[in-house]
Amino acid sequence: xxxxxxxxxxxxxxxxxxxxxKIALAEKGLSYKTQEEDVLGGKSDLLxxxxxxxxxxxxxxxxxKPVVESTNIVYYIDETWPSPQLLPAxxxxxxxxxxxxxxxxxxxxxxxxxxxxxxxEELEAAKNEFIDILKKLEGAMGDKDYxxxxxxxxxxxxxxxxxxxxxxxxxxGGFKIEKECPKFAAWVNRCKERDSVAxxxxxxxxxxxxxxxxxxxxxxx
Amino acid sequence: xxxCVQLLGASASPFVNRVQMALxxxxxxxxxxxxxxxxxxxxxLKANPVIKKIPVLIHDGKPICxxxxxxxxxxxxxxxxPSILPSDPHDxxxxxxxxxxxxxxxxxxxxxxxxxxxxxxxxxxxxxxFEGLVLLEAAFVKCSKGKPFFGGDNVGYLDIALGCYMGWxxxxxxxxxxxxxxxINNPGLAEWAERFYSHxxxxxxxxxxxxxxxxxxxxxxxxxxxLVDNPQDGFCCFLACMF
Numbered sequence: 001x002x003x004x005x006x007x008x009x010x011x012x013x014x015x016x017x018x019x020x021x022k023i024a025l026a027e028k029g030l031s032y033k034t035q036e037e038d039v040l041g042g043k044s045d046l047l048x049x050x051x052x053x054x055x056x057x058x059x060x061x062x063x064x065k066p067v068v069e070s071t072n073i074v075y076y077i078d079e080t081w082p083s084p085q086l087l088p089a090x091x092x093x094x095x096x097x098x099x100x101x102x103x104x105x106x107x108x109x110x111x112x113x114x115x116x117x118x119x120x121e122e123l124e125a126a127k128n129e130f131i132d133i134l135k136k137l138e139g140a141m142g143d144k145d146y147x148x149x150x151x152x153x154x155x156x157x158x159x160x161x162x163x164x165x166x167x168x169x170x171x172x173g174g175f176k177i178e179k180e181c182p183k184f185a186a187w188v189n190r191c192k193e194r195d196s197v198a199x200x201x202x203x204x205x206x207x208x209x210x211x212x213x214x215x216x217x218x219x220x221x
Numbered sequence: 222x223x224x225c226v227q228l229l230g231a232s233a234s235p236f237v238n239r240v241q242m243a244l245x246x247x248x249x250x251x252x253x254x255x256x257x258x259x260x261x262x263x264x265x266l267k268a269n270p271v272i273k274k275i276p277v278l279i280h281d282g283k284p285i286c287x288x289x290x291x292x293x294x295x296x297x298x299x300x301x302x303p304s305i306l307p308s309d310p311h312d313x314x315x316x317x318x319x320x321x322x323x324x325x326x327x328x329x330x331x332x333x334x335x336x337x338x339x340x341x342x343x344x345x346x347x348x349x350x351f352e353g354l355v356l357l358e359a360a361f362v363k364c365s366k367g368k369p370f371f372g373g374d375n376v377g378y379l380d381i382a383l384g385c386y387m388g389w390x391x392x393x394x395x396x397x398x399x400x401x402x403x404x405i406n407n408p409g410l411a412e413w414a415e416r417f418y419s420h421x422x423x424x425x426x427x428x429x430x431x432x433x434x435x436x437x438x439x440x441x442x443x444x445x446x447x448l449v450d451n452p453q454d455g456f457c458c459f460l461a462c463m464f
Contacts (some may be wrong), residue, residue: 016274038294053356054294065311067311067314068318069317069318069321070316070320072314072317073314075309075310075313075314075317076311076313076314079310079313080310090298091298092280092283092285092294092298093299094293094294095285095290095291095293095294095297098293099285099287099290099343102287102290103271103272138272159242173334184355
């Protein structure tokens, strides 16, 4: 990367969406600075100015210009620094990757939230819905090693960061992904062997603790 | 060898219209296969087993789903003519951001408007819709950079993302007597809408406003039954949300 490029990531340590961006940056061998945002306490002026509509992290500032929404940021990173390419080369492969990235964004985190925010019968329904989503994703992967095929690619980047919260969902939902969706579990472990993922993967025990705090804040416990 | 392009859709669906606009911009010939939103065909369920919705573009036998993803596919697959997505990655990120805002935050307000049970609630949502239009006016100024469209000199991704709703917005102006865009509050967008509507790739895509009003009234009569029968159907929910 040329020395006049400046990358600053407005970050929250526990955010699976920030993790997603960090993995993408690492895949491209990009160096960047981070600024930790206290999203529960007080957001910085820079965050409020960079993302005035949502005031959310992550935000990537490239030479001072902000890009917001984590999936958008990953697209931006892939388009600005094309090597190694995360999206497939062919148009159809790209559209399939975009479809699954969109599916993941619409379904996974919300389904996880439904687990940790609920109890009793609602919890059981939330757990079943979550497992169903993972099974659909297993179907998308087929018998390949990654969503990208033989290579770790765009959809893998989009999804793997979210799995840092799955241990918390397992604990509160009373299930194990290894048992319900073994292919999915194997994919997670395969991804965690990559440097970009291993270096940025948040300790699941810490996210579990954080989700516990969220539950208290939401009056679930 | 000429490629085979089919579009599974319903002509009054703004999501389907997006795809038609993109195909027209690239001068792609295609076969339009009308799907009944109330009765999903085997063909649709096979082409889109995960989401089960129109539109689906089938190109040489391969299905592509989700309207904005299809628009990007069309831009990638046919590189004749001007690009639909901006070329600069930062401008692309901005276009995708606003398209997501329109689909996920702003247009769903119309459904909330329909569901509002009190006059106060209704006014609050109307205010939110107009606040959204203020944001979109600013987005237009920023993205267009003084040129006629969000995409600059040519109709682009964000023009299509917002413009597809214009037909139905004109219909609701007639149905509920609210004017969404005017020269005083949204001068940029008001002029843009007229330009967009009369563009050669766009003008024959959306049904006439009077036809949309007629379709709406017809579905309104069956609205509750539709929601019971097809709660997942985006287009039916879309129609059901239009008052």
